[in-house]
Amino acid sequence: RKQATEYSTDTEYSSDEEFESKPSLIHKAKRALRKRRKLEKETKQLIKQEELKRLHKAQAIQRQLEELEERQRTLEIFGVELERELRGEADSGTKDENQMLHEWFELVMEKNKLMRYESELLIIAQELELEDHQSRLEQKLREKMAIDDSLKDEMDLNEEDEI
DSSP: HHHHHHHHHHHHHHHHHHHHHHHHHHHHHHHHHHHHHHHHHHHHHHHHHHHHHHHHHHHHHHHHHHHHHHHHHHHHHHHHHHHHHHTTTSOTOOOOOHHHHHHHHHHHHHHHHHHHHHHHHHHHHHHHHHHHHHHHHHHHHHHHHSSOOGGHHHHHHHHHHHH
């Protein structure tokens, strides 16, 4: 009797453990799914934040390029007037030739400086475009890789390889 009671008690425990382990597995699976969704959501938020940063940076670069263009136009107008004065085509007033040459060289140096700055801004803008393109490709690749390989046809696999 004692052995039979111990056996029945042991089998009750083992069946209880099985019953408890199934909900535990379900709970773990749900928790893992929630964790995965949370991670995906955080990743999407980070991607959006990076895109917004690039957008703001691109807008700032565009504004700087517009200001730069306006400054170059102003320098160009001033340079044309100064060249006329140097050639004697316009009334130079009280300015002597040395002073006008000095102003003209400063004007040329300023124009060169603006051109270098414009080149830097254009390079930064191109870099932003490449980063944006890379981000879009990474997102597209993630979407392609999320699909089970057995569901993909040859065209899908080739496109994934190309990305």
